[in-house]
Amino acid sequence: MVRRALFAAATLALISSAAVAQDTVKIGLILPMTGQQASTGKQIDAAVKLYVAQHGNLVAGKKIEVILKDDTSVPDVTKRLAQELVVNDKVAILAGFGLTPSALATAPIATQAKVPEVVMAAGTSTITEASPFVVRTSFTLAQSSVPMAEWAFKNGIKKVVTMVSDFGPGIDAEKSFSEKFKADGGTIIESLRVPLRSPDFAPVLQKAADAKPDALFVFVPSGAGAQFVKQFVERGLDKSGIKLIATGDVTDDDQLNGMGDVVVGVINAHNYSANHDSALNKAYVDAFKKANNGLRPNFMSVGGYDGMHLIYEALKKTNGNTDGEKLVAAMKGLAWESPRGPISIDPETRDIIQNIYIRKVDKVGGELYNVEFATIPNVRDPVKAAKK
Ligand code: PHB
Numbered sequence: 001m002v003r004r005a006l007f008a009a010a011t012l013a014l015i016s017s018a019a020v021a022q023d024t025v026k027i028g029l030i031l032p033m034t035g036q037q038a039s040t041g042k043q044i045d046a047a048v049k050l051y052v053a054q055h056g057n058l059v060a061g062k063k064i065e066v067i068l069k070d071d072t073s074v075p076d077v078t079k080r081l082a083q084e085l086v087v088n089d090k091v092a093i094l095a096g097f098g099l100t101p102s103a104l105a106t107a108p109i110a111t112q113a114k115v116p117e118v119v120m121a122a123g124t125s126t127i128t129e130a131s132p133f134v135v136r137t138s139f140t141l142a143q144s145s146v147p148m149a150e151w152a153f154k155n156g157i158k159k160v161v162t163m164v165s166d167f168g169p170g171i172d173a174e175k176s177f178s179e180k181f182k183a184d185g186g187t188i189i190e191s192l193r194v195p196l197r198s199p200d201f202a203p204v205l206q207k208a209a210d211a212k213p214d215a216l217f218v219f220v221p222s223g224a225g226a227q228f229v230k231q232f233v234e235r236g237l238d239k240s241g242i243k244l245i246a247t248g249d250v251t252d253d254d255q256l257n258g259m260g261d262v263v264v265g266v267i268n269a270h271n272y273s274a275n276h277d278s279a280l281n282k283a284y285v286d287a288f289k290k291a292n293n294g295l296r297p298n299f300m301s302v303g304g305y306d307g308m309h310l311i312y313e314a315l316k317k318t319n320g321n322t323d324g325e326k327l328v329a330a331m332k333g334l335a336w337e338s339p340r341g342p343i344s345i346d347p348e349t350r351d352i353i354q355n356i357y358i359r360k361v362d363k364v365g366g367e368l369y370n371v372e373f374a375t376i377p378n379v380r381d382p383v384k385a386a387k388k
Contacts, residue, residue, distance in 0.1 A: 025062045025092050025322055027311065028069065028085030030106070032098035035073030036197065039223040039254050040098040040121050044304030046292045051308035054287070059312050060320035067091065071102060078102035079109065086113045092322035093118060095307055098300075099221075100124040100168035107131035114324035116314075116331070120307040121222075121300050124168030125383035128351045133324060135331045135350045137310055137343075138303035139271045140381040141169045141219060142176035144247040147356045147376045148269040149180035152215060152245055159187045160245075161213040163204055165220050166193035173219035173247055176382060189213050199224065201231040208242070209235060215243040218250050222300055226255040229263060238262050248272070248370060251361055253298040256368045266361045268370065271354050272299040272340035275369035284339035299340075306338045310345065342378075351381045 029048060031041035048066060057064045067089055071078040078097065085091045086109060094110060095118040097103035103122040107130035110117035119127055119136040128134045152160065162177060164170030170193065178188045189211045192204040199220070208216050216237070220228050228250060232238060244263075248270020251263060274285050274296050284305070288297040310331055315322075317330035328350070335344035341355040356379045359370035 023062055024065050025059070025315065025320070026089055027064065027066045027093045027095055028082065028089060028091035029066050030069050030071050030078050030081050030085070030094065030096040030102070032073035032102075033068075033070035037073040037098040037221070037223055040300045041070065042295075043254060043298055043301040044096060044098070044120050046288065046295065047297065047301040047304035048308050050288055050291055051305050051312075053291070055308075055312060059315045060318070062315065062320045062322075064312075071098075073099065075099065075101035075105045079105040082106040082109045086115055091115065092324075093311055093327070095311070096120055096304075097122050100127060103127045103134070104130055104168075107134060110134065116324055116327050118307045118310060120303040122169070123172070125172055125381050126168070128349055128381075128384075132350075133328055135310065135328060135345060136352050137307040137345075139299070139352065139354065140383065141173040141247060142382040143354070143379050144269040144271065144356055145173045145177040145217075145219070146180045146382045147358065147379070148217065148245060148247065149177045149186070150184065151267065151269065151358050151374070152217070153181055153184040153186045157186070157214045157243065157245070159189055159213045160215050160217050161190045161192065161208045161211050162188060162217045163192040163194065163201075163208060164218070165196050165199065165224070167196045169221065170196075170219050172383065177217050194220075196221070199227070201228050202235060205231055205235040205237055209237055209240055213242060215245045218244065218246045220250055222249050222252050222254065222298065225250040225252045226259055229259045233262050243267075248299060248359065251359075251370055253296050253370070254300075256361065256370070257296070259368065261363075261368075263361045263368065264363065267358065268361070269356055269358050270299060270370065271356060272302045273357065273359055273370040273372055274298070275364060275371055276340060276357075277372070278337075278339070278341065280337055281339040297339075302338055302340050306336075306343060309336060309338075310334060341375075346380060349381065349384050351384065353378050353380050355379065
């Protein structure tokens, strides 16, 4: 009798510990919390925490546990952390990824472990093709560069010099902008690239000034815009008559206010502005600022916020089942309103479909904002669309 009772108790303990394990859904959130992309890590971490605070940590009867790891902005570290999170922590989902090389380095692990990889920041078009388990809530550079090219040619800009950071998203920005601009009838005088790590913009800015284009089209990653603008002014390009046009990564909400009045009037294209006019966005900006000492949310933050929404909604659809293939299937085609506007996940490509806004930097209530003045609705990644 005693032995039977003991056995039953032991079995129960086993079952309940297994049940506890199953009742928690672990999300491995890998972000650059330090290093060159630290502002991206800070923004996404804050947005993920805000989402959980607003929506609770129980979804479809499961407890959500976010395990945050700092990859120090180094892709080899991202890969090692992803491996450890899958093997040791048994995470059901990998998320984050502040840089394209970090997202790409993780893709084989996602494939092998059959674990969804939710890309919240990186923007190179090919990332979603690196694994059938990648789903993206950020953006692609072609999404913003093609509308920027179209606007530029329509508005009297005929000769352009491009200047991009020399890695995946920069090359996508250069290529997609140039192809569209030339197809419309424009001329690309020169295509300049600067290194991702510790960039010195002075030599390329000199080349750009010497080429005397109507406009300089620029992509630098989130966090590098302020330094670029500083050198743009130091080289006197603000007084050269050469217009500055850009992807919204350059006039990033995170740094825009500190760039000074020299950026007033800069036209750029992007998916999110803290100034986006919707009730949902106003509530988002207020709550984000309140929780983060007045920090203004940027486009990276919404990638994180929407990434959490994607995970929560997918878990609801699977009734808490964390099978990777079922989760990815549940993510395909999901559509919702984000602080940036309406968005959805393309069921064919697992990439985000979103509005792109043409914006002009302007003063609003004494602060600098990207003020949206035109909307291109429901933009699919143009690179993948062209392959069809
Ligand atoms: C990227 O690494 O894909 C990336 C990083 C920062 C950006 C855009 C793209 O602002």
